[in-house]
Amino acid sequence: MKILVCISDVPDTTTKIKFAGNKELDKAGIQWIINPWDELSLTRAIELKEAHPDKIENITVINVGTTASEPTIRKALAMGADNAIRVDSEPKEAYFVAAQLAEVIKSKQFDIVFTGLDSADYNGSTVGGMLAELLDMTSVSAVSGINIEDGKVIVSREIDGGTQKLDVQTPFIAVVQKGIAIDPRIPAMRGIMMARTKPLEVVAPANIDNLTEIVEYEMPQPKGKCRKFTEENVNELVDVLHKEAKLI
Amino acid sequence: MNFEFTEEQKMIQQAAKDFAERELLHDVIERDAKSEFPADRIKKLAELGFLGMMTDPKYDGGGMDTVSYVLAMEELSKIDSSVAVVMSVCNSLVNWGLETYGTEEQKEKYLKPLARGEKIGAFLLSEPEAGSDATKQRTTAEDKGDYYLVNGTKNWITNANCASTYLVIAQTNPEKGHKGINALIVDKNTPGITLGPHEDKMGMRSSDTHSVMFNDVKVPKANRIGEDGFGFNFAMKTLDGGRIGIASQALGIASGAFERALHYAKERKAFGTEIFNHQAIAFKLADMAVKIENARNLCLKAAWLKDTKQPYGIVSAMAKQYCADIAMEVTTEAVQIHGGYGYVKEYHVERLMREAKLTQIYEGTSEIQKIVISRSLLK
Amino acid sequence: MTVLVYTENREGKFKKATFELLSYAEELAKNINAEVVALSIGDVSPDELNKLGNYGAKKVVTVKNDKLALLDNKLYTAAIAEVVKKENAKIVILADNLSGRALAPRLSAKLKAGLVSGVVAVPNSYDPFVIKKKVFTGKAFANVKINSDIKVLTLSQNSFGIKEASGNAPQIEAYNVELAGESNAKLVSVDMITGKLLLTDAEIVVSGGRGMKGPENWTMIEELAELLGAATACSRPVSDEGWRPHGEHVGQTGKIIAPTLYIACGISGAIQHVGGISSSKVIVAINKDPDAPIFEVADYGVVGDFQKILPQFTQLIKDVKNS
Structure with a gap:
């Protein structure tokens, strides 16, 4: 089996977001990381390969991005991916990214494709589903677990009100959420050393029209001041919640 | 001149940071209180390759440079110096010593498992009556033909219990003075070796520190490092590199305390504003920042000299002395900035202050470093 | 159209x-x-x-x-x-x-x-x-x-x-829709959460952080939640420590929720947590640290020890409900 993990690089989740003139993200001082969901997907893919070396022959990571995203890609290789593909373009919007990925994946065979449920930047949670439709593949969303049992791929997904276990035929796209792996893998020295020698293929982007574009950013309105109470006047808070806010 | 880190160096720094924050932070206060050695975490650190990160890949190491090592040591020490010191002893004393001066057979047998992190090493130099003055070794290694018979006591030995491989410095020919000293590779499970109790220390309480007693311990001749009488020279050369490790540790203790103090100063309010807005606090933080920047530059300079095969003994002594001294100063100020909170365990800075103290003492006190530095000025 | x-x-x-x-x-x-x-x-x-x-x-x-x-x-x-x-x-x-x-x-x-x-x-x-x-x-x-x-x-x-x-x-x-092809997935088993209000459905959510000291203190959270008809949630360190199930983790990498009322007990308000709750209509925070960042996003706050505040708070709400 061959696994593909789609990765994007996003500002570190603790980053304070600023914009340059409301039109674009102010990239100064931002530390870029692998999108947390993508990192967990990759971690799970590596765990599966370690547990089933006979079944999983290769893990590829793919990214749509400029050379600026190469440190992120190299980190994925250091973690344990075998090779990488970078589609050489700014990731303009979700459909654009999905269509670029589809172009590359079409010509290669992957059995399981992982994408993150969400991205910590544009919070689209959209690339995986779009990619599946463009490739006419099965997609399973909100995947919180994946295992290989008796040669079958068993996927757990969250549904409204619970979880389901599914036996899914490959090839398919898993849109992954929290729970797939506990912590992202920390790259080992050996992995870091080998990352530079692993193949990183750069492909030219296809010509794709954007379906959406960001016109302008806004910052949220600052919240009004917090009204503070103490251990001694909790009763006043309850009063306010009951009479003014009418919440209880 | 280029101050840029490479992609690999940044990755190692991040890996160490992630490891420390994820694996060490949550129970570091508790382990310190109980003097508990985190064997499980050391195993994970070993699996990631940190314990043999600088050893040549030819001997199963990570092949990383000293700059990367400094960055990793700083990150680990920001959170837990008791763990960082294991890495320091393994990399810069034991592994480096074996790699640089050991025979191929010794490297095959002892260095490889150490570099892979399967085994841990310890460096046995200090004695009850030979601390800073390492020429006065009381531990003897009597030449018995095809083996040495080792007798004596070593003190303050980091990794004494968790290590499998000891590098022991002992006197073979007392009449030759320090030129009679040998360095021997000793399996810890050799009959005749016993450990004293775990030391109840002021700081770095969860590091594995014991005294080690040798009573008629037989060590094969093949386990001697270098020529007969090379031991003292071996110890001094090894300690040159060791200083870079402890300097980076002190740096990490300082920068860890600084980060906490800065964060606290930006959140804590007094007299209607964040205390950072009071000049008394802001200037303290400015002074701390300058010291840390200097300290880091000294560590990196020493590492760079070592990586580019230039003499680094003097700069590493400067780094060790300066970093240890500013670690003490910076952690003390960090406690001060925290006020009463700084004096309780929950806020980490009091622990960092206790840890800082040790960096001024072990692997050559600050005073010894000044001897090394001042002697070099005479030349 | x-x-x-x-x-x-x-x-x-x-x-x-x-x-x-x-x-x-x-x-x-x-x-x-x-x-x-x-x-x-x-x-x-x-x-x-x-x-x-x-x-x-x-x-x-x-x-x-x-x-x-x-x-x-x-x-x-x-x-x-x-x-x-x-x-x-x-x-x-x-x-x-x-x-x-x-x-x-x-x-x-x-x-x-x-x-x-x-x-x-x-x-x-x-x-x-x-x-x-x-x-x-x-x-x-x-x-x-x-x-x-x-x-x-x-x-x-x-x-x-x-x-x-x-x-x-x-x-x-x-x-009637005509659907070509069959599903590639077969259902193996289902595990439904029963008898419990779902976090994402809840109008009111009562949530605890590391400041709650330990899982044993969650009875206070649960009691308040039951009284309010609320769901329970937690911050990431709490689910990481295993005090509460991962399904209750609210925040940037957990669930993102938008209840009418969010009550945060012993949650400092790390930026990642706030990302998961910022769309709540009203946020009430209980924290011993008056400078905790949670108070920057909260509408109402109580500064003090949750062990003293929560039982009072619950009792007072009981009184309101009974009156």
């Missing part, structure tokens, strides 16, 4: 989120002279379907097909796309929840229709079509323009509210 709403039901009952979607769709439809059509997949009683009229649906298209017994994203998308075409829908609205997030992207790609997910307001303008959504996990908003003729939106929960409309019974039309 229509605005199509994808409705969801649980065991034949529509979820409140569905009524919000319809209310929102009605507002959009007015502005483009369109009618609201609801799509319902599966078994729902006529009475229940009629309810959709109360929130603006003029017509309900019901689809039943054995192939849709299991949520298969591909087959569901095919079914929705067919109804979009049949109804000449120009805007398709889904909830920004598990199934909405699973289906909307596929639908977008299938119809080459621009998708904006997690929208938080009615469009700023209709021509060009520009609409606001949250980005960087609530740290900012982006106004996004959709270039395509058909638009797909997923609506962030509780961002518009439920508004009752005129309330004529909608026209109900059963519609």
Whole structure:
């Protein structure tokens, strides 16, 4: 089996977001990381390969991005991916990214494709589903677990009100959420050393029209001041919640 | 001149940071209180390759440079110096010593498992009556033909219990003075070796520190490092590199305390504003920042000299002395900035202050470093 | 021309989120002279379907097909796309929840229709079509323009509210869709959470952080939650420590929720946690540290020891409820 993990690089989740003139993200001082969901997907893919070396022959990571995203890609290789593909373009919007990925994946065979449920930047949670439709593949969303049992791929997904276990035929796209792996893998020295020698293929982007574009950013309105109470006047808070806010 | 880190160096720094924050932070206060050695975490650190990160890949190491090592040591020490010191002893004393001066057979047998992190090493130099003055070794290694018979006591030995491989410095020919000293590779499970109790220390309480007693311990001749009488020279050369490790540790203790103090100063309010807005606090933080920047530059300079095969003994002594001294100063100020909170365990800075103290003492006190530095000025 | 709403039901009952979607769709439809059509997949009683009229649906298209017994994203998308075409829908609205997030992207790609997910307001303008959504996990908003003729939106929960409309019974039309192919997934087992209010459905959420000291103190949280008819949640360190199940983790990498009232006990308010709760209408924080960042996003705060505050708070609410 061959696994593909789609990765994007996003500002570190603790980053304070600023914009340059409301039109674009102010990239100064931002530390870029692998999108947390993508990192967990990759971690799970590596765990599966370690547990089933006979079944999983290769893990590829793919990214749509400029050379600026190469440190992120190299980190994925250091973690344990075998090779990488970078589609050489700014990731303009979700459909654009999905269509670029589809172009590359079409010509290669992957059995399981992982994408993150969400991205910590544009919070689209959209690339995986779009990619599946463009490739006419099965997609399973909100995947919180994946295992290989008796040669079958068993996927757990969250549904409204619970979880389901599914036996899914490959090839398919898993849109992954929290729970797939506990912590992202920390790259080992050996992995870091080998990352530079692993193949990183750069492909030219296809010509794709954007379906959406960001016109302008806004910052949220600052919240009004917090009204503070103490251990001694909790009763006043309850009063306010009951009479003014009418919440209880 | 280029101050840029490479992609690999940044990755190692991040890996160490992630490891420390994820694996060490949550129970570091508790382990310190109980003097508990985190064997499980050391195993994970070993699996990631940190314990043999600088050893040549030819001997199963990570092949990383000293700059990367400094960055990793700083990150680990920001959170837990008791763990960082294991890495320091393994990399810069034991592994480096074996790699640089050991025979191929010794490297095959002892260095490889150490570099892979399967085994841990310890460096046995200090004695009850030979601390800073390492020429006065009381531990003897009597030449018995095809083996040495080792007798004596070593003190303050980091990794004494968790290590499998000891590098022991002992006197073979007392009449030759320090030129009679040998360095021997000793399996810890050799009959005749016993450990004293775990030391109840002021700081770095969860590091594995014991005294080690040798009573008629037989060590094969093949386990001697270098020529007969090379031991003292071996110890001094090894300690040159060791200083870079402890300097980076002190740096990490300082920068860890600084980060906490800065964060606290930006959140804590007094007299209607964040205390950072009071000049008394802001200037303290400015002074701390300058010291840390200097300290880091000294560590990196020493590492760079070592990586580019230039003499680094003097700069590493400067780094060790300066970093240890500013670690003490910076952690003390960090406690001060925290006020009463700084004096309780929950806020980490009091622990960092206790840890800082040790960096001024072990692997050559600050005073010894000044001897090394001042002697070099005479030349 | 229509605005199509994808409705969801649980065991034949529509979820409140569905009524919000319809209310929102009605507002959009007015502005483009369109009618609201609801799509319902599966078994729902006529009475229940009629309810959709109360929130603006003029017509309900019901689809039943054995192939849709299991949520298969591909087959569901095919079914929705067919109804979009049949109804000449120009805007398709889904909830920004598990199934909405699973289906909307596929639908977008299938119809080459621009998708904006997690929208938080009615469009700023209709021509060009520009609409606001949250980005960087609530740290900012982006106004996004959709270039395509058909638009797909997923609506962030509780961002518009439920508004009752005129309330004529909608026209109900059963519609057969032809679905090619079979699902590639077989159901192995299901594990439903029963007897417990779901975090994402809850109007009120009571949540605890590391400041709660240990799992043994959660009885206080649970008691308060039960009294308020609230769901329980926690911050990331708490689920990482194993004090509470991962399903309760609220924050940037856990669940993102938007209840009417969020009560945070012993949560310092790390930026990642705030990302998951910032859309709550009212936030009450209980924390011993007066400078904890949670107070910057909270509307009401109590500074002090939760062990003293929570029992009082619970008792006082009991008194209010009994009076």
